[in-house]
Amino acid sequence: MTDSVETEPAVASQLFGERLDVARAFTANLIAQGEERGLIGPLELPRIWSRHILNCAIVAPLLRPGLVGDVGSGAGLPGLVLAIARPDVEFVLIEPMERRVAWLTEQVEELGLGNVTVVRDRAEDVRLARQLDQVTARAVSAFRKLIPLTAPLLRDGGELVLMKGAGAAAEVDAAAKELRKFKVHDVEVLTLGEGVLEDITRVIRAQVR
Numbered sequence: 001m002t003d004s005v006e007t008e009p010a011v012a013s014q015l016f017g018e019r020l021d022v023a024r025a026f027t028a029n030l031i032a033q034g035e036e037r038g039l040i041g042p043l044e045l046p047r048i049w050s051r052h053i054l055n056c057a058i059v060a061p062l063l064r065p066g067l068v069g070d071v072g073s074g075a076g077l078p079g080l081v082l083a084i085a086r087p088d089v090e091f092v093l094i095e096p097m098e099r100r101v102a103w104l105t106e107q108v109e110e111l112g113l114g115n116v117t118v119v120r121d122r123a124e125d126v127r128l129a130r131q132l133d134q135v136t137a138r139a140v141s142a143f144r145k146l147i148p149l150t151a152p153l154l155r156d157g158g159e160l161v162l163m164k165g166a167g168a169a170a171e172v173d174a175a176a177k178e179l180r181k182f183k184v185h186d187v188e189v190l191t192l193g194e195g196v197l198e199d200i201t202r203v204i205r206a207q208v209r
Contacts (some may be wrong), residue, residue, distance in 0.1 A: 001014060001087055002190070003206050004045050004046050005031055005045045005048060006046050006047055006051055007049075008024065008027075008047070008050050009049055009054065009198075010055070011054065011197065012054060012057075014196075015054060015057040015058060015060070015085065016057060016084070016085055017143065017191075017199070018027055019084050019087065021065075022084045022111055022112075022113075023057070023081070023084050023085070024052065024055075025110075025111055025133060026076070026081070026084060026107060026111055027048060027049065027053050027140075029043060029088065029107060029110070030040065030048065030052075030075060030076075031048060033103075033129055034075060035069045035074050037099065037195070038099065038201045039074065039075035039100070039103060040075055040127050041063060044111075045059070045134035045175045046119065047199075050056065050197065050198040050199055051198075051199050052077055053077075054082055054193075054197055055156055055163075055193075055197065055199055055201050055208075056077050056082060056138065056163070056196060057076035057081050057082070057085050057093075058192045058193045058196070058201050059082060059161065059163065059192065059201060059203060060082055060085035060086050060180040062190075062203065062205065063082060063086050063089050063134060063161070064089070064134065065089055065133075065136065066089065066090065067090045067091075067094075067131075067132050067133050068082070068089055068090065068091050068092070068128065068133065068135065068136060068161075069091075069092045069094055069124045069128070069130065069132040069134075069135040069136070069139065069150075070091060070092070070094065070135075070136050071093060071094050071135060071136070071137040071140060071146075071150055071153075072094070072098070072123070072137055072138075072139075072140040073093040073094065073095040073104055073118075073148060073207070074095065074097075074100055074138060074139075075100070076093070076102065076103070076104055076107060076134070077138055077139075077145070077164060078136055079091055079093040079104075080093070080107055080108075080111075080113070080116070082089050082136070083113050084111070084113065085118045086115075087115055088115075088154050089115065089116055090115050090116075090117075091114060091116045091117070091121065091134070092116075092118075092123060092128060093117070093118045094096070094119050094122075094123055094126055095118070095119075095120060096120065096121060096122045096145030098120065101118055101120040102120045105118050106120075107159050111190065111206060123149040123150065123183060124149055126153070129198055131153065131155035131158065132154050132155065132158055133154070133158055134154070134158060134159045134160075134161050134167060135150045135153055135154055135157060135158070135159075135160055135161070135162075136160075136163065137149075137150060137162050137163065138162075138163040139163070142175075143162065143164065143168075143171035143172060143174070143175045143178075143204055144169055144171070144175035144177070144178045145183075146160075146162060146173055146199045146208060147160075147175060147178040147179065147182050147184060147200070148178060148181075148182065150162070151184055151208045153203075155209050156208070156209050157207060157208070158205045158207070158208050159206070159208070160184065160203065160204065160205065161203055161205055161206055161209075162203065162204045162205075162206065163201060163202070163203055164189075164200065164202050164204050165204065168189045168202045168204055169189050171204070172187055172189065172204060179206075181198075182208065183208060184206050184207070184208050185205045185207050185209060186205065186206055187204065187205075187206040188205050188206070189202060189203070189204055189205075189206075190202065190203045190204075190205055193201060
């Protein structure tokens with residue numbers, strides 16, 4: 001298996017800085033256990049860094065100190081990666097599946113991530129002690145379906161930071177009704193990592209008020 005695993009790209013040190021060793025430990029755990037535990041597919045190992053770890057880490061500068069929720073955390077992409085890169089930010093990882101919650105909880109403990117809380121629940125049912133400042137999600141659902149799941153979790157003036165694919169702009173156009181209903185404003189599609197990463201990252205960023 002090790003022959004098919006992507007070598008750590010040099011840019012990883014730039015994105016993680018002094019947190020690189022923690023990122024390496026998480027990536028090693030994902031490589032060792034991810035396929036077996038149904039977190040990633042076998043075809044992901046040759047691009048584990050470029051397609052997954054760094055793809056998430058490039059979003060870290062968009063976050064602000066405060067409370068950030070990650071909806072549908074799954075393997076910890078982007079929630080755990082962002083928590084590693086931004087120890088100054090508090091994270092709530094929201095995940096309904098028990099086996100994934102077990103994985104996330106193990107990683108938080110093993111990696112010593114004191115800025116992370118894991119909550120087992122569906123986004124539409126979760127009741128948090130305080131409203132979120134920002135919320136993120138990756139590969140969860142179409143933007144128009146994500147809005148009802150994420151916008152209600154935010155405080156007034158809170159921000160969506162949602163990782164999307166090449167069709168991000170079209171997803172925004174298709175969500176006009178939901179944008180109005182949930183008072184989502186200032187919607188923009190950001191392209192991150194050009195000239196830095198092998199796979200660029202697209203983010204839909206918007207305010208809820």
